[in-house]
Amino acid sequence: MKATMVFLLFFALISCRSSYTSMEDKPKGSNIVESKNGEEYELIIIDPGFDRWFVSNRRPVNFHELSFYENQNQRYVQAWNEKVSQQGLYGPNSPFENRIDYDPAKAYGLELNYKLYYYFKYIEDVYGNRYNFPM
Template sequence: MKNILFIAFIAVLAIACTGKKELTIQEKQDEVEDSVSYELIVLDPGFDSWYAMHGVPSKYRSQSYYEGWNQRYVNAWNYQRMGYRYAQLIEGNIDYQSDVDYGFELNHKLFYYFMYVENELDIQLIPDGPRIY
């Protein structure tokens, strides 16, 4: 019984590690107020723990800093998605609009997702981009 569970665990782990990386920004409508909020959903099992260790302090940079880099990274991501070097690893276009205020937290987390992709997954989207260690 233990062998079957161990093999199943290894199979699930292998599938999770080899799957394509996908990122979604969802718009959430707040029923109480007439406002829109956004939520970043990362479907990569290793990101949340990596982000918890590397994503602080969140007020280190300004929102405009994160927005500027996010726009460049989104353009690079979508370019790669069209079938270039990392097309097999990147799934889904990111609809990030520069005229929408996604808020500090979403921009911070999105920026750190791109740092995760470059530093941990070794997918260089912007060769001269910022680095964290």
């Protein structure tokens, strides 16, 4: 396999924190991290509600082709990063805090694209109307 996908969900980090989190305490950087060997990528999702939502709302990984997930993720990432650049408009509890460095030229594989697509669907479902997430 050209690239192995590894997914890490950091729910313990969020559950151990108090309900108030300052901007300095929140993680910064991308949600897609490349391994040292350049062949593995991991998707880091810190939102504690995503895992439960994902289990009850996902479809099988092969429900769509890889190209569908890639095309949708390009649209979502562009909208997401626009929201991040306008962060002051959305307040401290906005989900749009970290840029997502999704490069369409990289082969992230089906698993990472699948999970990222459903993370965006989760954001639409939970926050879409409040933040006007355009999808």
